[in-house]
């Protein structure tokens with residue numbers, strides 16, 4: 001299949017950048033990233049700079065393959081990362097626009113690669129629990145109710161890809177934040193730091209320059225791991241309990 | 251450059267700022283007061299369907315609530331102060347959040363077919379809010395201060411309404427209808443968003459909350475627009 005690609009090219013963080021047009025011959029069995037590999041081989045052969053894009057596992061678990069395809073983070077297919085998107089969803093002759101995630105808190109490094117270090121800061125601020133080292137804990141010592149376990153598991157699916165931020169008209173990372181807080185907050189191991197955690201993570205999210213949530217739901221629609229929107233309700237509940245409700249001690 | 255602002259890129263503020271979650275809390279609480287007022291106001295307006303005397307008496311009664319414990323117009327002024335504080339808090343936090351959102355999402359996507367930005371109501375909260383605010387100013391000049399009203403006599407509520415929405419002033423009626431429809435959209439997303447901001451939503455309740463917000467908004471809108479339409483079309 002013959003495709004026309006309009007790809008964002010930007011030399012470095014300072015360069016203004018522009019969309020460049022390329023023709024590429026792809027096969028329907030290829031993944032989206034393999035299609036980009038083909039483009040890059042051609043660019044290298046003709047002595048041009050290949051398109052820089054992030055990728056690692058190529059099996060939908062690492063969250064690295066950030067890009068916006070035709071205006072949608074990770075492309076048009078629901079619950080699918082870019083690396084798991086296949087060219088059979090496209091037709092011969094299609095034009096595809098490929099851009100980096102657009103967020104003030106995720107500056108572009110080069111072409112399609114953005115710096116998502118702000119997420120690491122948010123995790124460092126509270127995405128941990130305290131546990132004793134040494135021998136492994138007794139497996140059945142902490143009983144967890146089924147509903148809590150299910151909700152924690154669903155939230156733990158978040159791969160930190162940042163698609164929620166890229167999709168959000170406010171550039172908010174609330175879905176990511178809510179996923180981490182729900183994941184830890186639903187489990188007994190997460191309780192000691194629960195209110196401390198939400199305050200620290202929310203403040204770090206704020207200071208990284210992410211926007212505020214207006215509950216549009218764009219994030220949950222774009223999320224490749226189908227993190228449910230109500231984790232944001234959980235985030236707000238815990239945050240208000242910690243601050244307005246005075247549950248955060250010290 | 252501090253370590254923090256480097257991690258956050260161009261949008262990172264220089265000083266720690268009040269978290270958006272807190273500003274959203276302010277918006278939700280002030281929104282609850284505004285919503286309560288708007289509902290009572292809508293129901294009060296329906297008095298006009300019981301005749302000119304009914305709405306005039308209702309307007310006089312509003313000024314004598316809890317007399318003599320409160321002075322004349324005491325309750326009215328309490329409500330006005332609460333409304334004014336709520337309006338200022340609501341608009342102030344909305345402005346701060348809008349400016350933050352601009353910095354956090356400075357560049358639009360060039361690629362076309364993006365369909366998941368949220369509902370029409372959710373996408374028009376900001377401009378819809380501006381339209382409602384402008385309408386409220388006009389509306390106060392019209393039916394509270396009377397300066398934009400052909401009759402404009404204090405406490406002649408029925409005559410003011412009848413003159414204001416007279417058939418030849420159909421464009422005023424049209425403006426009211428459009429503004430109230432904007433209010434309906436604002437309230438529809440506002441209720442859902444407020445519940446989520448206060449932390450009371452959940453996966454299992456989300457659908458119900460959205461249905462209730464929609465029904466609420468439709469009833470509110472119909473209740474409000476019935477009055478100017480009834481006057482313009484000569485029903486009352």
Ligand code: HEM
Nearest residue numbers: 288295309330382386389393394426430433474475477478
């Ligand atoms: C379209 C139908 C509406 C009609 C016929 C209507 C009618 C009136 C009337 C007659 C008054 C004066 C009451 C008095 O002097 O005692 C009034 C006041 C007021 N209305 Fe409306 N209204 C409508 C819609 C709205 C909407 C949608 C809002 C809010 C967004 C609103 C906000 C207000 C406010 C803030 C006041 C001033 C209250 C005060 O301090 O006296 N109205 N309205």
Ligand code: SF4
Nearest residue numbers: 158159161162164223
């Ligand atoms: S919530 Fe979803 S979209 Fe956001 S970072 Fe996690 S996996 Fe990615």
Ligand code: FES
Nearest residue numbers: 058062063065083
């Ligand atoms: S490359 Fe790991 S999720 Fe796509």
